[in-house]
Amino acid sequence: MISKTDLPDTIPVFPLPGALLLPRSRLPLHLFEPRYLAMLDDVLKTSNRLIGMVQPHEGPGGSRLHRIGCAGKVTAFSETDDGRYMITLAGASRFRIMEEVEGFTPYRRCNVVWDGFENDLGPVETDPDFDRQGFMEALGRYLTDAGLSTDWESLGEADDELLINSLSMLCPFDPEDKQALLEAPSLTTRRETLMTLIEFALRGGSGEEVMQ
Structure with missing residues (x-):
């Protein structure tokens, strides 16, 4: 368990488009580039073993980083x-992210602050207004349309947070949509964002109003 005192002011960051990590969730990664192998080697020497996952986006001057990411141990x-x-x-x-650190490491590092995300270090979140049956029906249509399969038994047994966060991480949404899911202030907001993305995909990505 990570405590607030374990969170450093500077962390290495891994910009990976479409890869979403959320608090209390797990993300498998495959490292093969020399700069990220060097990053792992350095991270394993620290007491916190934290790597910051962040979405990059192209802008003036090359690849920039979104301001909000999620650190994983x-x-x-x-x-x-x-x-x-x-x-x-x-x-x-x-x-x-407050600023990127200039230095001699082959990977990117940033000075960061953790304020405003205190609930990430707390207990599992719940979503009291979650209409699980309606959500699962929409999810089934979405997965069928996308040609994807899933373990329905495991999904049915998952608690609210595990279900919503796992689907947010695994569904093949665009990087900007993944960023919106990351920045959702609560589990309820993330579920609402996820449902909107699923409904949008079911409409074929059209701009028409969602039918209620």
């Missing part, structure tokens, strides 16, 4: 025969 790693690594990040807390 390296909880498992294994090396392949050809020198690559499979790691697992456990989502700890979201952060806000």
Whole structure:
């Protein structure tokens, strides 16, 4: 368990389009670029073992970073025969980037603040107004249209947070949509955003009003 005192002022960041990490969730990653292998080597020497996942976006001057990301703790790693690594990040807390740090590391680092995301370090969130049956019906149509399959038994047994966060991470939404899911201030807001994205996809991405 990560506490607020474990959160550093500077963290390495891994800009990966479409890869979403949320608090209390787990994200498997495959590292093979030399700069990220160097990052992992340095991270494993720290007491917190935190890596910041953040969405990049193209802008003037090249690849920029969204201001809000989520830090995860390296909880498992294994090396392949050809020198690559499979790691697992456990989502700890979201952060806000203040500035990028200039330095000699081959990977990017940022000065960050954790204020405003205190609930990320707390207990599992609930969504008291969650219409699970209606949500699952829409999800089924979305997965069928997208040609995707899932383990319905596991989804049915998952608590609200695990269900909503797992689908937010796994569904193939655009990076900007993933960012909206990340920045949702509560589990209820994230579920509402997720449902909007599913309904939008079911309409074929049209701009028509959602039928209630």
